[in-house]
Amino acid sequence: MKKVDFDDMKNRVAVLTGGAGVLGTSMAEGLCESGVKTAVIDLNREAAINLSERLNREYGVETIGLEVNVLDKSSLQEARDSIIERFGKIDYLINAAGGNSPKATTKLEQIEPGNVNDITEGFFGLDAESFRQVFDLNFMGTLLPTMLFGKNMKERGSGVIVNISSMSAFSPLTKVPAYSAAKASVNNFTQWLAVHFGKTGVRVNAIAPGFFLTDQNRFLLTDKNTGELTARGEKILANTPAGKFGQPEDLKGALLFLLSDMSSFVNGVILPVDGGYSAYGGV
Ligand SMILES: NC(=O)c1ccc[n+]([C@@H]2O[C@H](COP(=O)([O-])OP(=O)(O)OC[C@H]3O[C@@H](n4cnc5c(N)ncnc54)[C@H](O)[C@@H]3O)[C@@H](O)[C@H]2O)c1
Structure with missing residues (x-):
C-alpha cells in the first residue's frame, strides 16, 4: 500500500x-x-x-x-x-x-443608456495590441x-x-x-x-x-488612499462564501x-x- x-x-x-x-x-x-x-x-x-x-x-x-x-x-x-x-x-x-x-481593461462593466456614447471607456476603446x-x-x-x-x-x-x-x-x-x-x-x-x-x-x-489581494489588483479592490474596499472589492467579497480574500x-x-x-x-x-x-x- x-x-x-x-x-x-x-x-x-x-x-x-x-x-x-x-x-x-x-x-x-x-x-x-x-x-x-x-x-x-x-x-x-x-x-x-x-x-x-x-x-x-x-x-x-x-x-x-x-x-x-x-x-x-x-x-x-x-x-x-x-x-x-x-x-x-x-x-x-x-x-x-x-x-x-x-x-486591455475596460473602464465600464456594461454599455448602458447613460454611457452609450463613452466609446473609449468600453469594448471599442480597447487596444488590440495590448489584448494580444x-x-x-x-x-x-x-x-x-x-x-x-x-x-x-x-x-x-x-x-x-x-x-x-x-x-x-x-x-x-x-x-x-x-x-x-x-x-x-x-x-x-x-x-x-x-x-x-x-x-x-x-x-x-x-x-x-x-481573489488574492496582490500588487496586480490591490487598487482595483481597495481604495489607494483610504484602504477601504472599492465597489468591485465589495462585490467580490459578497460573492465569496468565506467572506475574505485569499492569502x-x-x-x-x-x-x-x-x-x-x-x-x-x-x-x-x-x-x-x-x-x-x-x-x-x-x-
Ligand atoms: N493575484 C491574484 O489575485 C490572482 C488571481 C488569480 C490568478 N492569478 C494568476 O497567478 C499568477 C501569479 O500572479 P501574481 O499575483 O503573483 O502576479 P505578479 O505580478 O506578482 O507575478 C507575476 C510574475 O511574472 C513575472 N513575469 C511577467 N512577465 C513575464 C515573462 N514574460 N517571463 C517571465 N516572467 C514574467 C513578473 O516579473 C512577476 O514576477 C498569474 O498567472 C496570475 O494571472 C493571480
Whole structure:
C-alpha cells in the first residue's frame, strides 16, 4: 500500500515561472518547505536571484534564480540547460507567469443608456495590441515553457505540470476580456494536454486562484488612499462564501497535492482555491 504523505517530493526538481511574483513567492516557499529543489525563473532577474538566495538560506534546499522570458524560446532553452546542468532533471513545471494590462481593461462593466456614447471607456476603446500581449503572456507564456520542459518529462516518463489559471476562466469577469479569454484558454489547454500526455507518465492540472489581494489588483479592490474596499472589492467579497480574500499561502497545499504522488490519478482538473466563489450562484 502506498504511504500517503508529501515525502516523495524531497529532492525532486521544480521549475517555477513567474516565481518571483507575489503568488510565485509563496508557492516557491511551499516547494522548499517540502524539500523540492527549485528553479525560480522570472523576467525580473534581481527578484529571482534574491528570492532563490533567501530560500536557500531559510530552507537549506538547493535553489537557482534565473532571468527568463517565458515568451522567448531561446531564453527558455538556456534556462533548461542551466537547470539540467545544475540539478540533472526536471520533475515539475509550474506555469505561474501571467497577468493583465490596463490597456486591455475596460473602464465600464456594461454599455448602458447613460454611457452609450463613452466609446473609449468600453469594448471599442480597447487596444488590440495590448489584448494580444495579455493573451501572449498568459497563454503562449504557458505553452512555450510546457513545450520546452515538458519534453524532458516525457522523455523520462514522469513529471507534473501545474498551470495557474483564474476565476475569470470559468465565467469572464467584467472589464478584463483579454485576461479572461487567455485564462479560459489555459483551462482548455490543461485538459487537452492531460489527455494527450495521458499514457506518458506526465500529468497536467491547473489551479484557479480566487481573489488574492496582490500588487496586480490591490487598487482595483481597495481604495489607494483610504484602504477601504472599492465597489468591485465589495462585490467580490459578497460573492465569496468565506467572506475574505485569499492569502498567498492558501495556494501551497493545493499545489503540493497536485505535484505529489498523492494525486497520481488526478489528471486534467482545474482546482479552484477560492473560498467557495466558484460554487456560489450569488443568491
Ligand atoms: N493575484 C491574484 O489575485 C490572482 C488571481 C488569480 C490568478 N492569478 C494568476 O497567478 C499568477 C501569479 O500572479 P501574481 O499575483 O503573483 O502576479 P505578479 O505580478 O506578482 O507575478 C507575476 C510574475 O511574472 C513575472 N513575469 C511577467 N512577465 C513575464 C515573462 N514574460 N517571463 C517571465 N516572467 C514574467 C513578473 O516579473 C512577476 O514576477 C498569474 O498567472 C496570475 O494571472 C493571480
